[in-house]
Amino acid sequence: MKTETKNRFLNSITLPNYEFIITAPEFKKEGEEFTIWFFEGILEKNPNYVDCLLYLGNAYTTHGMYEKGLSVDQKLSRLRPNDPLVHYNLACSYALLKNIDAAFEVLEKAIALGYKDIYHLERDKDLAYLREDVRYQKLIEKIKKR
Template identity: 35%
Template structure:
């Protein structure tokens, strides 16, 4: 994660979290709320809460590459290496293809030395170089 945001930005994020949590109490099945809360929780260091929202999203949208990628990030940030790599593999299988971002995403820093991560990164790079008809 980057350095913490300025106090004013942090206060704004806390207001947004409080608002979205209130919306979530009334509309607990709203995927947009889950996604927004997950992002805000992660940005404010509430990684376990972010993971909870990402797990909900992954259950609701199991074939969405960005949902799986975000789940991988949350798992990595909470020390769940095996789960992070499983989610990342699902993201790649579902079509995630940004090898450059994957290689430098700070949320995935804890995975970079794992041979399984390096293998996934090689796979994404190889798929990105293939013509669409061969993928």
Template identity: 45%
Template sequence: MSKDRTNGRAGHDAVELSFLQKISKRLPEDLEILQALADLYTKTGKYEEGLAVDEKLSHLLPNDDLVWYNLGCSYALTNHPDEAFEALTNAVELGYGDYDWMKTDSDLNGLHNDPRFESLLSWLYTACNEEEM
């Protein structure tokens, strides 16, 4: 991507972020706004802010596997591996089943050297293959 396009994208993200922040103040429990805000915080490198929104979403949607997966990613990005593995385990228990994505998701790179990551992947792989039978 050219520098001009990169700068344009960053400007667009800043405008969108400002817009979503304002709307979320008016509609603090709107799930779609919160999810978009969490995604944009992560995309723009504002990991602590994204973590705060993901934590809120986990309380609002306690049975949503993707919410817990995203929370695990936010914990990983903010260097909280124990909390990341707890959230990711919860995601799998709730039905998260995208082995290939978890294996390659760059948000989880900070967990790759922890033996719990391979264990989690192995468990997910087994769970996914049992469902196919």
């Protein structure tokens, strides 16, 4: 079949109808569960794929799997030792696991590396356990001075 578009003829392809059913249980997963399964699969073959690790760490945290998120964030901090956002995420993981001292130590490093998004820092629910500590306000002041 040919279609006319502004004096041009384009060949169109018609594929035969083919119906198939995927029965593997992995494909029955939905939402974050599927996302986690998918990224874990990619990382089996490419364990240092940074973008995939970033997404997986976020998916773990969103799904409440804080220990796994921490493990991913620790790996990312080794792969990208000078990335302020990676260290910020690592601080969030420590905070979610109520390891307050480690969270402040890594958050200090994130700020030293250039993290400066005060708006996000002050609203991030992951850091809720840090806000009652006097060190938190000192960090905010440090960012404001820059």
